[in-house]
Amino acid sequence: MKTYLELSKDELQQTLKILEIRYNELKSRNLALDMTRGKPSPAQLDLANDMPSLLDTDNLKSEDGSDCRNYGVPYGIMECRKLFGEILDVDPSLITVGNNSSLQLMYDTLSRSLIYGELGGEKPWAQIPNRKWICPVPGYDRHFLVTETLGFELIAVPLKEDGPDMDIVEKLVAEDPSILGMWAMPLYSNPDGYIYSEEVCKRLVSMKTAAPDFRIMWDNAYVVHHLYDDVSKQGKLPDILKLACEAGNPNRVYEFASTSKISFAGSGIACMAANEENVKRARKYLGVQAICPNKIVQLMHAKYLPNLDAVKNIMSKQAELLRPKFEMVLKILNDEFEGSGVAHWNEPLGGYFVSLFVLDGTAKETVRLAKECGVALTPAGATYPYGKDPNDSNIRIAPSFPSIKDIEVAVTVLAVCAKLSAVRKLLEA
C-alpha cells in the first residue's frame, strides 16, 4: 500500500473525495466537543473528595505540634516536605512546600532572579536587557508564556525522544552569556510524553555555560503520573540535584512538583526543591514575601497522602481512569493514519497529552477544519514559543477531560481533517 506521499494526482483526487464525504458526514452531526483542556476529569477529582473531611477539626496541628491554623512554619509542614521528599527522592531539608500552584513557584523563582539575581551571577537578571531562555519544543505553553512575559527572548530547541537536542543546547549556552536558563519537563514531557535519558540529564548539569548563573527549571510535573502499574512501563529519572552536585554545578537546578494531578488540580500543594545554597537564599526572600503558606491545606494533604505508597495507590486509580482514554486516542490514530505516511506520534507511558505531528504546513488548517466540524482543539502552534510552530505541524491532544466516547469521535474528526488537509496540500504541490 502506498503512502499519501507516493500517490499520483488521480489517486490523491480519489482519496480526497472519500475524505470529503467522511468530513461532511461528521460535520452534519453538529458536534460540540472540546479536546483542549489538559485538566483532570470529574471522576479523577472524585477520588480525592473526602480529603477535606480527613481533617480532625478538634486537632489541627502538624506532627511537630505547630498550629496549622495560625501563622508560622514558612517553608511548609514537615509531613508535606517529607512526602515530596519521597516523591522526588530528595532530602526534605531541601524542599519548600508552598500553596497550590507549582507554576506560581516557578514564576516566583524567576521573579527573584530578575530582581535579586542568582548565586554566582554578576547582576540581577532584570539588568540583562537581551536575556534569553531555551525552550525545548514542542513544550508547555504556560512555561513559555512565563519567560516571555518576564522579558526573555525564547529560543526553541528541538525536543527528541530522549530529551532536548543536546548538541544544539551545549553549543548555544557555551557561546551566549545572555542565555540564562532553560525549561525542562523531563518525565512525560508536555505534550510528547518523552522521557529524558540519563545521558541527557548528565549533559544538562555538566555542560559549560557562558552565563555563570545559568539555571534549569526542572518541572517534574508528572513524576508519579504513570499510565501503567507495570514498573517496566514506567519512566524514571535520576536525582537531578545530586547529578548537578556531582558535576560541580550544584546550584544549576530548581526542581518543582505538585499534587495538582494527584489530589485536586486547582487546590493541591506545590513544592520547590533545590541545592542547599539555593534553598537558603530562596528562603531568605520567601520569608519576606509571605508569613506562611496555607497549612490547613497541607495538613489535609498529609492525611490523604501520608506516604509514597498512598500516592502510588491513588495514581494507580488515576491511571485506571486515564489509560482507556489514551488507548482510545492511540487506537483511532493508528486506525486512521495507518499507512498514510502523513502523521506520527509518540505513545506516552504517562503524563497528560498525546502529541500529533501532521504533514508540515497543515496543522493550522487541520485545527480550523476540526473547529468547523464542532471539535475544539488546542490552537496549532501553542506548543511553540510565541505560538508559532515553524513547521505548522504539531497538534496537542488532551484526552483527560472528555469521555471515551467523545474522544473516539473527536480524534476521528481530527484524523479525517488532518488527512484532508494533507491531501489538499499534496494536490497543491
Add this chain to the structure above:
Amino acid sequence: MKTYLELSKDELQQTLKILEIRYNELKSRNLALDMTRGKPSPAQLDLANDMPSLLDTDNLKSEDGSDCRNYGVPYGIMECRKLFGEILDVDPSLITVGNNSSLQLMYDTLSRSLIYGELGGEKPWAQIPNRKWICPVPGYDRHFLVTETLGFELIAVPLKEDGPDMDIVEKLVAEDPSILGMWAMPLYSNPDGYIYSEEVCKRLVSMKTAAPDFRIMWDNAYVVHHLYDDVSKQGKLPDILKLACEAGNPNRVYEFASTSKISFAGSGIACMAANEENVKRARKYLGVQAICPNKIVQLMHAKYLPNLDAVKNIMSKQAELLRPKFEMVLKILNDEFEGSGVAHWNEPLGGYFVSLFVLDGTAKETVRLAKECGVALTPAGATYPYGKDPNDSNIRIAPSFPSIKDIEVAVTVLAVCAKLSAVRKLLEA
C-alpha cells in the same frame, strides 16, 4: 503630684530604690512570658474550627457551577469576591481573591511594579536605582521589610492620630520623583491603632506627586476588626478607591485585606482591590503567574462567611476574646504610669496592638530589662525602617496571644522596666 521629670535628684533616687525592689521581686519569679506575637490565640482560632467541615464534599462547586477542585477561575470565585466587596465597600468586579496571604499579594504587586512598571510611569521600577518609599512610623515591620528587600530606600514620616503627617508627605512627594509610593495602614494602624481621617485620605489621593506612577499600598488589614460592638466606638474609612477617582488619580491606590484574623491566621483568604485599569493590568500578569488560587479554601470561606453579617457576628465574638486583654494592658499602663509623665499611648478601638512610647532613649533598655525578667517583648525599633527608632522610644505590645493573667504580669514588668530605665536616664542627665 510631680512627674518624674519634675523630681529632684533625691526624689529620683528614692523612686529608683522602690523600682529596683519591685524589679528584683518580679525577676525572682522566674517568669517566661512572650508578648511579641501579633497572632490570634487558640481560643480565637477555635471559633472557625468547623469551617473545613462546612464543605459539602459531594458538591464542591461554586455558585456559578465552577468545579472548585479543578483548574480555572483565576481571580477567585464570585462568592468570595462579593464577600470582600461587602467588607471593603468596593464593587466585586474590582476585587481579585488569591491564596492565604495579603502580604504575598503586596509583595507580588510591588514585584510587578519593579519588573513591568506601573501605568503612567516611564519605566519598570527596577530601572530606578535610587527608588524610595515612604513609611509612616511607627508602622508594620513586615511592610518595611518588603520594600527594603525590594531595594527601596525607606523614608520615615511621623504617623499622627489622624494619619501620616501630610505636610511632610506632600512636600516629599512633590519634590522627589524617585519616591514611588508609600505604605498605609489606615484603620487601627499597626501598632498605634490610629485611624486616618477623611481629610488625610483626601490629601493622600489628591496630592501632586513628582513620580507620575506614585502608588499607595492601602493595607486595610483591620477593616472589620473592632474591639467594640457599639458603632460609635468603631473606626470607619471612606472608600479610598472612589476618592482617588474623584481626585483624578484613579490608579494611585492598591487596597488589600484578608480573613487572616477573621477565620484562620495562616490559612485564610486574601484579596486585592484596585481601580479598573489597575485591575485589568494586574490580571494580565496574574493569569501568567498561576492558573488559579486554591478555590476549595475559597469555597470553605464562602460557606463560613456567606455575607457581611456573618463576618460581623464572628468579629463580635473575636472582640469578646480580645477586648479584656486590651483592657488589661490599658489598665496596667494607666495604673503604673499615672502621673509619671514618662510614657504615653493610644487607646485603640481595634486592631491587634497597643503602642507604648516611653521616655526618649529608654526603649531598648526597657526591652533588655524585661528580657532579664523573663518577659520577651518585640525588639525596640522594630516599628521603624531598618529597625531603628531615632528616639529609641516606641515599644509594641501584642496582647492577642497570651492569657489575661500573663498580660497582667508581663505589662507590669514592662512598666516597671520602663520607669526604672526612665529614672536612671534622668539621674544621668
